[in-house]
Amino acid sequence: MADSFSQAARAATNELRQLFEPTPLQRNDHLSAQYGAEIWLKREDLTPVRSYKLRGAFTAMAAVLAQRSDQKVFVCASAGNHAQGVAFACRHFGVTGVIFMPVTTPEQKIAKTRIFGGDNIEIRLVGDYFDDTLAASQGYCAEAGGHFLAPFDDADVILGQASVGVEILDQLGKEPDIVILPVGGGGLSAGLTRLFRETGAASSFRYVEPFGGASLTAALAHGAPETLESVDSFVDGAAVARIGALPFETLKNVAMEHVILSKEDSLCATMIDMLNVEGIVLEPAGALAINALEQIKDQVKGKTVICVTSGGNFDFERLPEVKERAQRFLGRKKYFILRLPQRPGALRDFLGLLGPHDDIARFEYLKKSARNFGSVLIGIETTSPDAFEALFSRLDNAGFVYRDITNDDTVAQFII
Template structure:
């Protein structure tokens, strides 16, 4: 066993003061679907519903062992790291100051406050995370506190490695393949640090709109992405950590997979509806890429790390919407409707038995022969839209499919 793995095992033992090992569950549904032994490492079942508690607790424990007088910790986070730090602060009886963007959903603020209790103070500042981070680091320096990075910290990485230690103990052997979500790289750096010398293969999964590891491997070092899609908030990181990159630089580009944000929604709904498992977008990343790996994993033992389950059900309509659009079951059109009796009825008669109008806005302009209709249609099979547009073309209707036009869709839908 390497020195890193030995330290990770010590960190794992210390974590038992907080919670039992998270389950490693064989998933019958996925195993049958892919002809493999698919296991889920359920990090969505920690006390804070994500693996982040592991790193926060381990780093805090080691800092206090080295400097018992340090009783103040600071972090910047709008999600799982904040909740992990809050929980650890309450456990150790130390003060925590947690900086969150002003735009943070109230549900996340309330959960962080509930986990930390009187031990934590929440400071809302900045519209964007970079502003929040700068404010937290400035405060930390002035207050003489210890800053807890969400991923770019050796002790945090060691804590996240406890996931691999538990995995080995629970499975009784090393799996053939481990699929890991990647944001800043802390979880991936920790798990691979334990398992890499045991013949385990790895796949790393990033959201398409936050591929910081892909960029780092391609450029030979961390680079800052120009823009990040924040939907997969638990993994939407613009820059891979320096320490995490150093521990992941061996990865090959073909080991990194990108998951489209809308496709992740299909996976979230499947896991919820079929398995009753609530996953946040980042927590579904490892499961989402299984179809891409179907041929290569047949007959193998695969562990998917489901990294978090902090999902606000107020987002469920958005998740369903994204899933339907990606599957080709929902489209939005702007239709140019003639201003004559019977025109609307003529259009409605073109709809098939499985087509349903989900959105209808008629935008008539005075003194014009045509009006514009924003219409959303749901159907049961993607090919139904080909039949509909074929009829529209034959009837001479003018229309525009805006489903994939992000600017128009965001403004109108």
């Protein structure tokens, strides 16, 4: 008789002990106090490759080698965590991995993948866009007789990701009330959902997607996986245009009200908060589960809640952008275009209207040839959103003409 999914997941979990001990399940005092609940973080950002992706890559590779011990070449297409998981597994099993990445992949990600795989991997940079990279990898795989390792649409990958749930149940010692999971292609969420359903756990799930990559939401609305017309790539670990067909088989009955969308700028605020308060480095996808707490704070009050922090592969060169977006989301930073009279003392008049905590972060003339008025781009940081209401009131009373462009994406992307 074949093993049940939960039995197979436990066996896969045991096999993973060759690579690393269970990732910590930590009660977070800061979040618990904030939401009046028992908030626990499942720290998948602390695996050897700083994401849960190693679990699925290892389990899938082991399954292939158990059936075909002479399989020597594995191929994948990835610009991030899946590539690093595959690289690590290739080195462990002593097989060759050919990893295709877009030409635009940051050097930091390429270097980390190379470190994890060592001499067992070859990295090929192909295509400006991921679709081109994927096509090239699959073409090569067919020619070379390799085995293609999909990042989420693979039964053994899903099984490997379910090991996160096995560890949670063992470590917590009881069923959590709520488990909050990030969703990209659906491998992690499908694995844990299936495991908990089969074991009879009464835990309720919440599934969190980035606003600019809501592939599960689209699939639930259409009753089948649907390709999104566009994807915001900021949450690169979860911004997937189409949820996997196999994961969706498990997730197709998820209630729409249990799917949460997180705005990208709000994720930045969560990342900065966790870094400043807890010293925890999370990538955007790794912050999704924690970020969702604010939207369901009434539901989690008094409950035992697990947030899976899925990854911590954050390039600190992105920190200024993340801080900027966080400040804008929190209402502490705004940009506006000011119509400044071209007369002596006009700038001094404007500066005199600033409050004690209003800081000029940017000042740039946009049009210098006008005789009577000049357009000025101004960025101001302050300590509270209320300060802007007071500032704009003073500007109005003084007769200044201005336009707030903070949330005007079309204008902001060209000027800011």
